[in-house]
Amino acid sequence: MSTGPKAPGGQTIQPTIERVSPDIVQAARALPASTLHESGGRIGALPAAIKPIDVAFRICGTAVTVHGPSGDNLWLHRAIYVAQPGEVLVAHVSGGYDFGYWGEIMSSAARERGLAGLVIDGCVRDGGVLPEVGFPVFARGLSMRGTGKDYGAVGWINFPILMGDVVVAAGDLIVGDTDGIVALPRARAPAIVNSAAEREAKESEILRRLASGERTLEIYQF
Numbered sequence: 345m346s347t348g349p350k351a352p353g354g355q356t357i358q359p360t361i362e363r364v365s366p367d368i369v370q371a372a373r374a375l376p377a378s379t380l381h382e383s384g385g386r387i388g389a390l391p392a393a394i395k396p397i398d399v400a401f402r403i404c405g406t407a408v409t410v411h412g413p414s415g416d417n418l419w420l421h422r423a424i425y426v427a428q429p430g431e432v433l434v435a436h437v438s439g440g441y442d443f444g445y446w447g448e449i450m451s452s453a454a455r456e457r458g459l460a461g462l463v464i465d466g467c468v469r470d471g472g473v474l475p476e477v478g479f480p481v482f483a484r485g486l487s488m489r490g491t492g493k494d495y496g497a498v499g500w501i502n503f504p505i506l507m508g509d510v511v512v513a514a515g516d517l518i519v520g521d522t523d524g525i526v527a528l529p530r531a532r533a534p535a536i537v538n539s540a541a542e543r544e545a546k547e548s549e550i551l552r553r554l555a556s557g558e559r560t561l562e563i564y565q566f
Contacts, residue, residue, distance in 0.1 A: 352422040358502035359426065361514040363406040364533045369430070369517065372533075373404045375540045377519045379547075381526045383540035390525040391508040393484045394463060398475035403482060403520035405432040405460030407512055407527065412499040414440025417491040419499035420450065420464075426501050429458030432518040434527070436505040437466035444469030444487045451479040463518060463525050465507055482520050 351359060372380065381389050396402075408427040412419035414437060423433050433454070437445060446462060447470035454462065461480035467487035468474070474481055502514035510527055512518075517533040519526050528536050553563055560566070 349425075351426050352501075356498060356500045356503070357422070357426060358514065361408075361502050362530060363431075363515040364517045364530050366430075368534050368537050369405060371541065372517060372519050372537050375519065375537065375544060376523065377521045377526045378523045379540045379543055380519055380528060380536060383543050384526075384528055384532065384536040388510055388526040388528050389508075390463065390510055390512075390527060391465065391484075392524055394465060394482050394507075394525055395484075396520065396522060397468065397471055397481045397483060397486075399522055400475065401461070401480040401482065401520075403432055403461035403463065403480045403518060403525070405430050405518055406530075407432055407434045407514055407516045407518050408502060409505045409512055409514050410435040410499070410501055411503065411505050412437060413494060413497045414438040415443045415489075415491055416494050416497060416499075417443075417445045417450075418493040418495070418497070419501065420445060421493075422499075423501050424450065424454050424457055424459070427457065427459050430460050432460045433462045433464075434505065434507070434512050434518060435462065435464040435466070436507065437464065441466045441484050442487050443467060443489045443491050445491055446481065446483070448473050448477060451477040451481060455479040461518075461520070463520060480520070482525055
């Protein structure tokens, strides 16, 4: 009996990971990335240069980490079929930012797989149509420069990567919106999400008080 195509494998691909629980991911969907960053003690902010390709894009899911060679997107192709529905690809491009690592074809493939988005420390292309595809992409920008596919080059999937000054591990919680991307360690994610929900409730009360005529100077006792 056929089980269908196998996922890519090898010594540098970790096929099974521990993830943030689905209920915590669901709770995080309603929370701003900046609130989660603040509630965690101002941790997890990925480089500010990484922004949504479309302002409507929002990402929330668990990380599948990808580390590939500069100017090469073969490991991203492989990661699409290692990742599970609801997961976010978080890709390190070895400092080679100015290439179009991702485009319409890959967004369409990832959407069909049910993935939750892409965060890449590099550029993508097909910027005019990516919003129409509807798969959330966060990148440093757009670049038309093509990538190669070196079958002999080593890459890694689901091993820790360094994004700016933040170490992202497979299974961490990733949330992104117009403010940017926050990566929260899997073990701390439940407490941070709960704290962020409380913070949002307090801010709603502050907004109510401002609408009634109070000033920030008195509210915050500045």
